[in-house]
Amino acid sequence: MVTITDIATALGITPSTVSRALAGNPRVKEDTRRAVEAKAREMGYEPNVVASNLRKGQSSIVGIVVPRIHREFFSNVIGGAENVLNQAGYNVLICQTLESAEAEVKALRTLKNYRVAGVLLSHAINSLSGNHVREILGTTPLVQFDRVFPDLPGAKIVGANCEGAFQATMHLISEGYRRIGTIAGYMSSQAYVERLAGYRLALESAGIPYDPSIV
Template sequence: MVTISDIAAALGVTPSTVSRALSGSPRVKEETRLAVEQMAAEMGYERNVVASNLRKGKSDIVGIIVPRIHRNFFSNVIGGAESILEAAGYCVLICQTHERLEAEVKALRTLRNNQVAGVLISHAIGARDGKHILEALGSHIPLVQFDRVFSDLPGAKVVSNNFEGAYAATRHLAEQGYRHIGTLAGYMNSEAYAARLEGWRQALRDCGLPEGEVYADTIVRETGFEAGLKAIDAGCDALYSAGDFSALGAVEAARSRGLRIPEDFGIVGTANETFTSLMTPSMSSLALNPFEMGRQAAQAFLEGADGVRVVPMELKVRASSSRNNSENQIPNNPCLK
C-alpha cells in the first residue's frame, strides 16, 4: 500500500505537505497541490481511513440502528438516509436489533467503539426508555432518533404525524358508513402508537361515534387475527389497525367469520407494506413516508440541529375500506388525498 510518505519521498517534500495538499488546505501552493495530486493518482494512492480516523478521533461512518432491515419501512428509511449521507461523503453501517434491547445496547457499543460520526436510531420494542442508550453510546456522539423516539433523550427527532394520520384514517372509515370502529393498537410504550390511538379516539368523538374497542399490543398477523375475532364478536364493523400485518390478520379473521370486505367489514392498516396493494381485496393503509424520514434524519445529523421534525403521513384508500357510500361522506377531510 502506498502512503503519503511514499508520495512525499517521490516529490521531495514532507508527508505533512502531502496531507495538506490532499485535504485541500490553503497552506500549500497551488502548484504543489497539483503535483501531489498527480503523483497520488499515478502511484494509485488511497487514503488509509483507519489511520485518519484514529488521528482525527472520528470516522466517516454513520451508524443506523433499526429493529429489522427487511421491514419495508426501515429499509426505506435507510435508503433515504443513505441518499443524503453518501452525497456528504459518509458511509453507513447498518445494525439490526431484532427488537431486542441487548442487541440495541450492543450495537450502540460497537458503533461507539468504531468512533462513528453519528447514530440514527429507531428503538427496539424491548427498549423502555433512553437511559441505557445514552450510557452505551456516550454523550459526545450525535444521536438522531426516528419513528420510535424517546423524548427524554437529547438530539434531533424525526416522527410522523401519527395523530393526524390515524385521525384521517378513522374519519375515512366513518365517512364510508362504518359505525362501530375499533382499533388494533400497538405497544403503548411507543409514542408513535400512543399518538395513533389518540388520533383514532379523537376522530370517533368528532364524528359522533361511540367509544370503540382497543386491542393493544397487536402488531403481528397472529395477534391481529385473534384480536380481529374478538372485535367482530364485540360488534365492530371496522377496524383501524396501527400496523399492516395485524390488519392482515384481521382481514383473515373477518373472512373466517364469513364477513365480506368491505361490504360487511372495513379495515385500514398502517405502513403501506408492499403486500397491501397486492392482496385481494387490496388493503387501505396509512402510509408513512420512510424515505423522507431517512432524508430528514440524515439532514438533522449533518446540520447538527436539535428539535423535532414531523413528516406527514398519507392515507392510501383501497378496496378494504371502500364502500362508496357517498351519502356518508364528510366533506373536506383535510388529511384525505
C-alpha cells in the same frame, strides 16, 4: 498496502509533508501538492478513513440505524437521507438491529468508534428507554425518526400517529360500524402508543365503549 511513508520515500520528502498535501493544507506549495497527489494515484494509495477520523475526532460519515432495512418505509428513509447527505458531502454507514436492543447498543457503539458526524436512529421495538443512547453517543448529534424517545435530546421526526388512527377509526364509525378492533403493536414504542390513543379517542367521541378484548 501503500502508506504515506511510502509516498514520502518515493518523493524524497517527509511523511508529514505528504499528509498535509493530501489534506489540502494551504501551507504546502502547489507544485508539491500536485506531485504528492500524482504519486499517490500512481502508487494506488487509499487513505485510512478510520485513522483519519480518529485524528480529527469526527468524520464525514453519518450513521443510520433502523430496525429492518428491507421494510419499505425504512428503505425509503435510507434512500432519501443518503441522497441529501451525499449532496452535502457526507457518506452513510447503515446498521440494522433486527428489532434487538442489544444490536442497537452494538450499532451505536460502532458508530461512536467511527467518530461519525451524526446519527439517524429509529429504535428497535424492544428498546425500553433511551438511556443507552445518551450514554453511548454523548454529544454526537442525534435525529430520531418514527420510533422515538421524547426525553432524548435532538430533533425528532414522527408521523401523525394519533391523528391518523383517529381519522381511520372515525371513517369506520361513519360507515356504520360499532365493533371496531385494532392491532395496537408494542406499547414500548411511542408510535404505537399514539396510534392506540387516537383509536380510543375516536371511540370515546362516538360514545362507543373501549373493549380491550378486541385490541
